[in-house]
Amino acid sequence: MSPIIAALVAAVGTWSLYRISRGLTQGARRHGFRTGQVGSACMVSLAHGTNDAQKTMGVITLALIANGTLAPGSNAPFWVILSCALAISIGTYLGGWRVIRTLGKGLVEIESPQGMAAESSSAAIILLSASFGYSLSTTHVATGSIIGTGLGKRGADVRWNVAGRMAAAWVFTLPAAAVVGALAYWLAHSIKGSPGVILLLIVLVAFAGVIYWRSRAAKVDHNNVNDEWTGGVAPSEPEPASAA
Amino acid sequence: MSWVNFSALWKILVFGMLAGAGLPALFAFGLRALALPGSRVQTAGADTDSDHVYGGNVLGLIIGAICFLIILAALGWGIYEIYQIGHPPAKH
Numbered sequence: 001m002s003p004i005i006a007a008l009v010a011a012v013g014t015w016s017l018y019r020i021s022r023g024l025t026q027g028a029r030r031h032g033f034r035t036g037q038v039g040s041a042c043m044v045s046l047a048h049g050t051n052d053a054q055k056t057m058g059v060i061t062l063a064l065i066a067n068g069t070l071a072p073g074s075n076a077p078f079w080v081i082l083s084c085a086l087a088i089s090i091g092t093y094l095g096g097w098r099v100i101r102t103l104g105k106g107l108v109e110i111e112s113p114q115g116m117a118a119e120s121s122s123a124a125i126i127l128l129s130a131s132f133g134y135s136l137s138t139t140h141v142a143t144g145s146i147i148g149t150g151l152g153k154r155g156a157d158v159r160w161n162v163a164g165r166m167a168a169a170w171v172f173t174l175p176a177a178a179v180v181g182a183l184a185y186w187l188a189h190s191i192k193g194s195p196g197v198i199l200l201l202i203v204l205v206a207f208a209g210v211i212y213w214r215s216r217a218a219k220v221d222h223n224n225v226n227d228e229w230t231g232g233v234a235p236s237e238p239e240p241a242s243a244a
Numbered sequence: 245m246s247w248v249n250f251s252a253l254w255k256i257l258v259f260g261m262l263a264g265a266g267l268p269a270l271f272a273f274g275l276r277a278l279a280l281p282g283s284r285v286q287t288a289g290a291d292t293d294s295d296h297v298y299g300g301n302v303l304g305l306i307i308g309a310i311c312f313l314i315i316l317a318a319l320g321w322g323i324y325e326i327y328q329i330g331h332p333p334a335k336h
Contacts, residue, residue, distance in 0.1 A: 013265035124264030
């Protein structure tokens, strides 16, 4: 439900932003809404923290309580908060550019007013849901919002094949996460005690390293994030010489 | 117990519209007011890709400032509400 509501809000927002600001020059519009985006992006970050970060911390704290390490009803320990914050920021830093490209260039080619509309809509929906106690995915809401900005602006296209691929990935990740969780438990449990946990950690770090190394093969960063969309996340390289 | 909580759903929709679409619209209105033609109007026709938002109109500046202040106040209030959820006032 949440992506649909987010899309609706973002579509109305986009439509009204373009409607109201049509008297502005192109430059003024871009500059003005870019400034506004700083604020709306901050709110998205806050929303992300109130929602996604809590889930991770909640799961770890729950496990600690179930294990008897923590007393029932206790708060998340500081090291849990810190490590979740670090893990999420590092993950965003490392993988962020690819997501930015898929959402901001692949799904819909967005301009700064659309960006602001999408961010405002996402932040509002996530924060409201959080205040009602619902946990939802920032990604789902943000994607819904961006589709909404594509629907709300005349002449903008939504690449539904990209949207479909993302939806397929969402369906796939749930059972995939369950399988990985089960395998991890099986590995750590079959070798009793600390050695099992340490081995699991090594395997997981190695897997993460391989994924990161694979992503470097076709690098997406601030230099090429807005290059022409040619069907894949990695932009097609026009001149191989620039790879060096 | 149902899958979808409709009373929360329409609240999220209504407040989401107000905050998620209303505030950006107010921002756009503020920009529009700020860009009202004034003392800088002579350059407007020549340079349509100018980055200058402020058109030099004092009334526009005031209206724009009011819009932006309302948005900041709304954000501040919203953040305070969220803080309240995580940190409920101590019961006596």
